[in-house]
Amino acid sequence: MGILEIKDVNKRFGGLQALGDVNLSVKQNTVHAIIGPNGAGKSTLLNCLVGKLIPDTGSVMFDGQSVLGRTPYQINQMGISRVFQTPEIFGDLSVIENIMIPLFAKRDGAFRLQAISSVDSQTEMRERAEEMLEEVGMQDKRHMHAASMSRGDKRRLEMAMCLIQEPRLLLLDEPTAGMARADTNNTIDLLKEISSTRNITMAIIEHDMHVVFSLAERITVLAQGTPLVEDTPDNIKGHPKVREAYLGETD
């Protein structure tokens, strides 16, 4: 049994079958990549996991509990964090504030009224946020206005916002898109280190095969909403069906 069990999930948008009979099991503490051509339904699948979309049929179990019928914040409180395809950060706030908010949410739960104590007096929280910034290499950007950063930095920030919550399952939707090569490599190293040292399971969507093959222990290939194959990276590399699905997509 994996920590994440997706069974017979279907999702239609009008006449379009975005997901068709998706079955997927992600084992605890592994990095599981989901690849596939544009429009294959990868993001739609993640949307079904975090409560953004509700599948038409099927079940999604996280650690033995169903996530269906729960709101996004409840699912996050279960231990699932997500990095979005287009970065979702608090653009109006500073980088350090962006990191502290998920930390408050982790410590205080979905709601806690603390209207009088000041943010500055929360030194322990601040220190942890600073450590996280250092880990993703953004310590000198701590006071920057988040919206004014490059796309790659926004992604790194969003990843830090997710990581600081120490989720049990981290969902990453193209985490290195828009990053410079050096940042991509740093991100690979960071994710590698995190997956080996902490109890974090990762499901990662990625078009960059370098990233996929550096990180993934299992790979699922999705095409037109249905899993084509699931296997180890080595087997996927030579798989004829995969080559077929990707032929003409990349070159």
Add this chain to the structure above:
Amino acid sequence: MFGLNTKDTRLLLIVALLVVLAPFLLNPFPEGSALAQFNAGYPDLMQRFVIFGVFAIGFNILFGLTGYLSFGHAAFLGAGSYAGVWMLKLLTINVIPAIIISTIVAGMFALLIGFISLRRSGIYFSILTLAFAQMAFALAASVLTPITGGETGLQTSLNDPRILDAASEGGNIPAPSIFGLQMRDSFELSVGEWLFTFNTGYYLSGIIMVLAFYVAIRIFRSPFGLMLKAIKSNQQRMHYTGVNTRPYMLACFVISGMYAGLAGGLMVAMDPLAGAERMQWTASGEVVLMTILGGTGTLIGPVLGAGLIKYFENIFSKINDNLLHQWFAFLPDGMEEFMVTIIHPFIGKGWHLTLGLLFMGVVIFLPGGLVEGGQRIARLFSRKKPSGKDGATTRTEPAE
């Protein structure tokens, strides 16, 4: 100091100082001089400055932090006013219980309206709050007459029970007071040509405004305040971060409503009369203007906006053609007529026009309101003198 950082402490002390010294600062022109017209240091107006300051500070806690634009905040002001008058009628002519109960009643009213209105955001939220406020206004003016006094309004009267101090007064309707000191009591100080008035009601309201301002700073700097700013910035992200935004919004809405109720309570403490028009949409719109004019989301902006609008309303509206003729008497006759004709639409009843133009100018050229204007001026000055380590800081400081 007071759990604030140095910058905020300084701001708080400046505000406190301005409140204390207002009777001097607002009366810069000698009595009887041509410019005495522009003096604002009389009790009635000074009270309005600080009371609307409280109203706007509270409104800004909602609008400035979360971006939710309520078009019905006057309903809480009105509810607070009615509750306050009732306390003066039933309990005691001492204003303290009235002010406290006003705040609580408005808070409960805000809980109800907020619970429903916050199911929607953006324009739908605004419309819902407006609908509720108009409903409250219409009810107060008609069906609820036994409680609100209908169109004549609610006021204290001779045969009020006032269970705590009914016996102490003789044949007159007592004036609101605080432990014997009447709100309308004033001490006048004349220095040469100048006359300064120190009024009990003003100082009570002023102290309460400074306290309200202090609490607002604490809220802005608290984790709660940070969560609210985050909701404004990206509500989606908040949900995927594990935060239930509804209770945060509701708490904010209730706090904001309580500020409005406090302002309502202070109004009746100064003048024990409450009418339905206090709940009308124009009153709700006014606090929106005050906040935007001063600087939405800044700490001091709403207070400045409230002051400016009340100043316009009370000073510009009193300038008439006679005064204009006096001022332009030095010009040749034709020119004098011409100037008076040109300026005429902007003064007296035309003060709304002046205010409207000013408002448009601010929104178009200074989206950050008066505070942004002040910051730009300050930057102009600081750029002139060379500073040692500038440019190293990349931070775009959010407006305070």
